[in-house]
Amino acid sequence: MWKSSALLAVVALLLGGVCKGQSPRSSAPSGESAEKAQRVASLVQQGITYARSARYHLAELAYRSALGIDPHCLPAQINLGLAYFKSNDYEHAIPPLEQAVKEGVDSDQVHTLMAMSLYSLHRYQAASRHYEVLFIRQPANTMLEYLLAESYMRSHQTDLLPGFMQQLQATAPDSPVIYMLAGEQYDRLGQTDKAIDEFLKAEVAAPKMPMVHFALGYFYWEQHLTDKAAEQFRAEAGLKDGEVSQAKAYLGDIALSDGKDAAAERMLRESLAIDPMVRIAQYDLGVICAQATKPSEAIEHFESAVELDPQRADAYYQLARVYGKLGQRDQQRALLAQVKQLHETEHATLANAFEAHSETKQKLIVH
Numbered sequence: 432m433w434k435s436s437a438l439l440a441v442v443a444l445l446l447g448g449v450c451k452g453q454s455p456r457s458s459a460p461s462g463e464s465a466e467k468a469q470r471v472a473s474l475v476q477q478g479i480t481y482a483r484s485a486r487y488h489l490a491e492l493a494y495r496s497a498l499g500i501d502p503h504c505l506p507a508q509i510n511l512g513l514a515y516f517k518s519n520d521y522e523h524a525i526p527p528l529e530q531a532v533k534e535g536v537d538s539d540q541v542h543t544l545m546a547m548s549l550y551s552l553h554r555y556q557a558a559s560r561h562y563e564v565l566f567i568r569q570p571a572n573t574m575l576e577y578l579l580a581e582s583y584m585r586s587h588q589t590d591l592l593p594g595f596m597q598q599l600q601a602t603a604p605d606s607p608v609i610y611m612l613a614g615e616q617y618d619r620l621g622q623t624d625k626a627i628d629e630f631l632k633a634e635v636a637a638p639k640m641p642m643v644h645f646a647l648g649y650f651y652w653e654q655h656l657t658d659k660a661a662e663q664f665r666a667e668a669g670l671k672d673g674e675v676s677q678a679k680a681y682l683g684d685i686a687l688s689d690g691k692d693a694a695a696e697r698m699l700r701e702s703l704a705i706d707p708m709v710r711i712a713q714y715d716l717g718v719i720c721a722q723a724t725k726p727s728e729a730i731e732h733f734e735s736a737v738e739l740d741p742q743r744a745d746a747y748y749q750l751a752r753v754y755g756k757l758g759q760r761d762q763q764r765a766l767l768a769q770v771k772q773l774h775e776t777e778h779a780t781l782a783n784a785f786e787a788h789s790e791t792k793q794k795l796i797v798h
Contacts, residue, residue, distance in 0.1 A: 467500060467501075468501075470500060471500050471501045471504055471507070474493045474494070474496050474500070474507070475493070475494065475497050475504065475506050475507050475510065477490075477493040478490040478491075478493035478494040478497070478507070478510055478511075478514065479510060481493060482510065482513070482514050482517065485517075485706075485707040485708065487514045487515075487517055487518040488518075490510070490514040491511060491514050491515065494507045494508075494510055494511035494514065494527075495507075495511065498527075503534060505531055505534060505536060507527075508527040508530050508531040508536075509527070509528065509536065509540065509541060509544075511527040512524045512525070512526075512527040512528035512531070512541075512544050512548075513544060515527075516544055516547065516548055517708065518708070519551075519708065519739065521547075521548040521549075521551045521552050522552065524544065524548045525545065525548050525549070528541055528544055528545050528548070539565060539568060539569075542561045542565050543561075543565060545558075545561045546558045546561035546562050546565065546578070549561070550578065550582065553585075555583075555585040555586035556582070556586035556588060558578075558582045558586075559579060559582035559583055559586060559588065559591075562575060562578055562579040562582055563579065566579050573606060573607060573608060573637060573640060574640070574642060576599055576606060576608045577608045577611050577612070577642075579595065580592065580595060580596065580599070580608055580612055581612065581615065583595060584612065605636050606636065606637075607632070607633035607634075607636035607640060608633075610629045610630065610632040610633035610636065611629070611630065611642075611643065611646075613629045614626040614627070614628075614629030614630045614633065614646070617629060618650075623653065623654060626650060627647065627650050627651075630643055630646050630647050630650070631647070634647065639670055639671075641667050641670050641672055644663045644664070644666045644667035644670070645663070645664070645667050645674065645677065645678070647659075647663040648661075648662075648663030648664040648666075648667065648678070648681060649681070651663060652681060652684075657685045657688065657689070660681065660685060661682055661685050664678040664681045664682050664685075665678070665682065668682075675702075675705055676702045676703075676705035676706035676709050676712075677702070677706075677709060679698045679699070679701050679702040679705070680698070680699060680702040680709045680711045680712035680715075681711065682698050683695045683696070683697075683698035683699035683701075683702060683712060683715060684699075684711055684715050686698060687715050687718070687719070692719060692722075695715065695719065696716065696719050699712045699715050699719070700716070703716070707735070708739060710736050710739040710740055713732045713733075713735040713736040713739065714733065714745065714746055714749075716728075716732045717729045717730075717732035717733040717736060717746070717749055718749065720732060721749065721752070721753055726753050726756065726757055729749075729753050730753055730754075733749050733750045733753070734746075734750070742773065742776075743773070744769075744770045744773040744774055747766045747767075747769045747770045747773065748766070748767070748770045750766050751763045751766035751767045751770065754766065
């Protein structure tokens with residue numbers, strides 16, 4: 432499903448510069464000693480420094496230490512939520528952000544983090560409330576239009592969606608959102624060709640929208656149409672707000688599948704230098720390192736891939752192969768058992784989804 436990957440691309444568009452401008456100031460009472468205030472500011476700055484190098488666990492510890500001294504330190508609360516968000520721990524991202532809201536923070540940054548965290552946890556109705564705030568402030572933001580409409584649709588707020596779509600068509604008749612929503616619905620039904628057709632219409636309406644290019648690239652990539660996929664990923668990377676790390680990762684994957692290992696490794700490392708949370712880059716670099724007989728580095732990348740998505744079996748299997756070549760049979764057997772369990776779970780989930788789909792037909796958006 433391209434949607435989860437596309438969300439990562441959206442985050443870069445909506446969250447650019449969240450850390451920037453979060454100057455470490457304490458909201459502690461004026462009676463606090465200068466030494467304590469300085470300690471809080473120092474801890475917040477440490478957290479920001481750790482977060483910029485993707486050492487989110489250390490960033491979280493620094494922010495929590497700051498909050499232990501001053502529970503009302505707003506930069507620590509906001510950046511703690513951001514650190515959890517960037518490490519894909521959406522459940523823990525929400526409480527410090529909610530606390531910041533309770534203490535009077537009403538910034539686009541916090542609403543965006545809250546919306547995306549709730550959206551990622553499938554709490555679409557709650558997410559839509561934050562998207563509504565953002566959309567009122569940024570009515571020309573096409574990505575917000577799409578995410579708000581998606582949240583209404585996924586939370587079955589059918590009373591709100593028609594009015595919103597009418598407003599959208601009246602104010603922006605050429606908006607690509609209609610096509611993107613239709614394409615998303617076709618994708619859920621497994622009708623990839625029709626999904627591509629809709630996103631191609633969206634591309635005509637919004638040729639500089641990164642997510643449209645990412646979605647098309649992903650669809651083509653899934654169908655092994657690598658030339659078309661590469662064209663779209665390059666288009667995305669070339670845009671001002673494009674998610675370069677994701678685009679480079681998929682371009683690296685395409686190069687790897689074409690047997691261009693050196694070019695693949697270069698692009699994958701460039702991807703991770705921008706954002707170490709890109710799973711496909713971690714996984715593919717693990718494959719390259721395993722082929723180059725660099726087991727330690729291969730294990731590191733495969734373990735990162737597992738951490739980023741523990742429900743996918745491929746990285747566990749590759750880890751098992753590496754450990755097998757190292758003669759570490761206990762680790763190999765444990766990992767293969769995990770692979771078997773994940774496959775059994777996946778088959779059960781697919782069977783349930785198929786049964787539910789056959790009982791209830793999903794409606795496509797008519798436009």
